[in-house]
Amino acid sequence: MSNVHVVSHPLVQHKLTLMRDKTVSTKGFRQLLNEIGMLLAYEVTRDLPIELIEVETPLAKTMQPTIAGKKLVFAPILRAGTGFLDGMLNLVPSARVAHVGLYRDPQTLEAVEYYFKAPTDVAERLVIVMDPMLATGNSAIAALDRLKRRGVRDMRFVCLLAAPEGVERLTNAHPDVEIWTAAIDEKLNDHGYIVPGLGDAGDRMFGTK
Numbered sequence: 001m002s003n004v005h006v007v008s009h010p011l012v013q014h015k016l017t018l019m020r021d022k023t024v025s026t027k028g029f030r031q032l033l034n035e036i037g038m039l040l041a042y043e044v045t046r047d048l049p050i051e052l053i054e055v056e057t058p059l060a061k062t063m064q065p066t067i068a069g070k071k072l073v074f075a076p077i078l079r080a081g082t083g084f085l086d087g088m089l090n091l092v093p094s095a096r097v098a099h100v101g102l103y104r105d106p107q108t109l110e111a112v113e114y115y116f117k118a119p120t121d122v123a124e125r126l127v128i129v130m131d132p133m134l135a136t137g138n139s140a141i142a143a144l145d146r147l148k149r150r151g152v153r154d155m156r157f158v159c160l161l162a163a164p165e166g167v168e169r170l171t172n173a174h175p176d177v178e179i180w181t182a183a184i185d186e187k188l189n190d191h192g193y194i195v196p197g198l199g200d201a202g203d204r205m206f207g208t209k
């Protein structure tokens with residue numbers, strides 16, 4: 001799957017293994033997600049274009065690299081996507097933020113929108129959409145659809161865990177959007193949960209179950 005980048009960095013893999021453990025505390029889970037967010041931000045920005053600009057050091061004028069091209073928007077899918085946000089903003093503090101409020105209907109597994117707020121110039125930016133879980137793909141597809149309706153043309157999707165079904169559906173629905181994930185797990189269960197997975201990311205982050 002050429003659209004998909006599995007981030008195999010040992011730090012990411014180690015932290016993900018810790019997060020899967022059902023005995024990890026809410027505090028620990030949130031902290032790990034934040035740390036992995038930072039590492040995934042590093043990976044998803046790895047190929048950003050650079051250009052040379054002139055800088056004057058105390059010793060000489062010199063041409064040195066700086067990030068060129070579109071500015072960034074981070075777009076967490078509420079709620080669980082916000083778990084990545086602080087870590088990502090630590091690396092790119094000047095990024096703007098778009099909030100995409102979606103919940104997955106537990107019966108139909110359809111994504112239901114309840115909030116959307118994006119920077120006015122979002123269409124001119126590179127948008128990194130983030131959500132720890134890519135299960136059926138319904139939420140990710142709905143978020144990308146919504147941002148495309150706002151005119152966004154350049155997007156990347158970052159998650160922690162994906163199910164093969166979600167990767168396939170997202171890739172078919174949005175072949176122009178590349179995916180970064182720390183792992184692709186075995187399957188979805190009958191309730192649309194990723195197996196072995198890590199359970200319900202939002203509930204584990206916020207202690208709501």
Ligand SMILES: O=P(O)(O)OC[C@H]1O[C@H](OP(=O)(O)OP(=O)(O)O)[C@H](O)[C@@H]1O
Pocket residue numbers: 077078079080081102103104105109111131132133134135136137138139140166192200201202203
């Ligand atoms: O690929 P899908 O089948 O759409 O499933 C993934 C979605 O499910 C979870 O959100 P949930 O609806 O539980 O909301 P929450 O983040 O507020 O807990 C998760 O954070 C994703 O957004």
Ligand SMILES: O=c1cc[nH]c(=O)[nH]1
Pocket residue numbers: 133135192193194195197198199200201202
């Ligand atoms: O395994 C899953 C699937 C959807 N949402 C989650 O939080 N976990």
Ligand SMILES: [Mg+2]
Pocket residue numbers: 080200201202203
């Ligand atoms: Mg949830």
